Amino acid sequence: MSRTFLGMPGTVSMMGYSGKEGFPENAAKAVRNSQLRFNLRKATGTIRGRRASVVGELPDWPDLRQAGKAIKDHTLRNLDTYLVELEEAVTRAGGHVHWARDAAEANRIVTDLVKATGETQVVKVKSMATQEIGLNEALHDEGITAYETDLAELIVQLGDDWPSHILVPAIHRNRSEIREIFVRHMSEWGRPAPEKLTDDPAALAEAARLHLRERFLATKVAISGANFMVAETGTLVVLESEGNGRMCLTLPETLISVVGIEKLLPTWRDLEVFLQLLPRSSTGERMNPYTSMWTGATEGQEFHLVLLDNGRTRVLADDLGRQALRCIRCSACLNVCPVYERSGGHAYGSVYPGPIGAILTPQLRGMESELDRSLPYASSLCGACYEVCPVAIDIPSVLVELRGRSRHPMAERAGMAAAGWVLNRSGRLARAQRMGGRMRRLVPKRLPGPLGGWTDTRDLPDIPKESFRDWWNRTDGGSR
């Protein structure tokens, strides 16, 4: 049950990765796991199809997308004003607002708040922000057990595993693996799995329901994130499918919400746009089953809001990179990404995997480790992510920008410099082509070094005797 927190304090959890190995090495291991590839292909393929059909039925989708982008950009430009407005509204409604500069500060605030209640157990609503800061591990170090209540997060927690997807954290597991995890580990955390549990989805859901129900009724502190915060009213919004979130948000005596500062929307009315964009992009539903909204504290209960920066203001200062802060964590980019589909989420070594993770993680965490330097390269730049993004984040452009800021390997720098020198003058290119033409028979079937990655599975093209430009000159454009 215990887990060492390997991420640098104050940044994004590395989820058990040391960061010494890059994305290519992590992904190479994942791609050889045929069960994982089958699970991912099936799951991403299904959600992809559902998203395409519910997005396709809205004729004004491009307008909604532009509106989502515009509202987020406006909010981010005026974050200073809206955050203060939010703080005032939440405080007016009986809530307490805390400001956390980084992960360590947020973890300390939450730990102190839980300790003040005298409780040693908390229930959790599925939340990306608390995973980002490694809150469960921080609570554990202080003798507090955090129980995940989202079905998929429960599967991940019981299996002593890491989430591999923003929306479907256990996407890498199929139902027979889930049954196995329930049978083996539920008893370690609470009510054991029913006897003779099958891998029928309804039976698995019932097992989770029975296991969790006792927890909801017995636990006095809940921790959540939020999908949106409305500055004007001080309202927090959580969208979910299972209703477990609503249990956590309503039953316990104390509710602590940890939310990234970019989750803000200026007005209640802005929700009109996002409550259409999010469910259609994420689960492929017209409307998600549960939308919970709360403003401040309910009588007899305590509400704390922890506003998390953790690198966000630094990203905001970046002209091009700041668009990543528009992200509403729908995960449409993951589901459509051909790289994610084959590598799975763990290879990204971050709670934010897939295309959005490849631009968000290096910005939040920096590009010091081999892993973080390799993330902007974890894309073929196919553009499918940009096409589906409901807030039009131009992920390929940000990837290219981050690649430009990366430190490159020496051999690659030399190769690129040589190629640049040749391509700078057409005469040099022509001479290089002629040399290649003369040596065409000498090209080995397998290339050495990093280029061997190509020839392991692919043949090289034959080098022609004559380049196009030499043919053009010899034949006067084909007329001789």
Place this chain on the structure above:
Amino acid sequence: MMYGLTIFGLTIYAGGHVRVALFITCVNDTLFPGTGKAVVTLLRRLGVDVDFPEAQTCCGQMHLNTGYREEGARLAHHFVDVFRGYDAVVVPSGSCGAMVREQYPKLADGGAFGEAVAATVPRVYDLSEFLIDVLGVTDVGAYFPHRVTYHPTCHSLRGLHLGDRPRRLLEQVKGLELVPLPGAEECCGFGGTFAVKNPDISAAMCGDKVRNVLDTGAEVLCAADNSCLMHIGGTLTRQKAGVRVMHLAEILASTAPGDTHERGDSR
């Protein structure tokens, strides 16, 4: 001169002689000269006099997309210098075309280069755009009696937004049977240096693409970008799959035996 292009197109179709520049791309120039010869053959057949500005080299895509912004920008400057004066620049490569049209404006921070980009970029056409939008032809008089499947390639699809243009051209080719490619819009895993930097994922993507190609039973896999074809084709030959890859231009340049026109030279 943008407004004149449609008229310009009609003039060409009526048999007039207006010169158009061919940007062959460094990959085609060096490795796939047959594609360039096919473009020349095809355009001549349609009455277009093609010019090949010899100073041209490379659009800079590999450098820019691998993170070598300075070198990429230098090559972009060079491209604009070479092609600035032309009324139309035809590119037989989706990714190089998308580099020029999508990324050059982002590289240009105003100034003289910005102006040159603004003047040049709108006249850069993918081959299929030039045929359909400028010349107004879909039937180019080609004959190719084979079963063909078409891979739209990411940058042709999501960068240049070629839509169904290539398909419309292929559908008019006599003798050609066009079969749909399952999962056509998914990337083949090339991605330039991606194929070398992430070889395992790239190979897995290509493996799935190849399986889809083989499922169609096609003899020929066609695309409008030789980089992707080099990748998929390299896997097909390694697997001795017996499916050929051909650039769209090579199929469109092919004519019936006995036809007076020269047959498009294939690789």
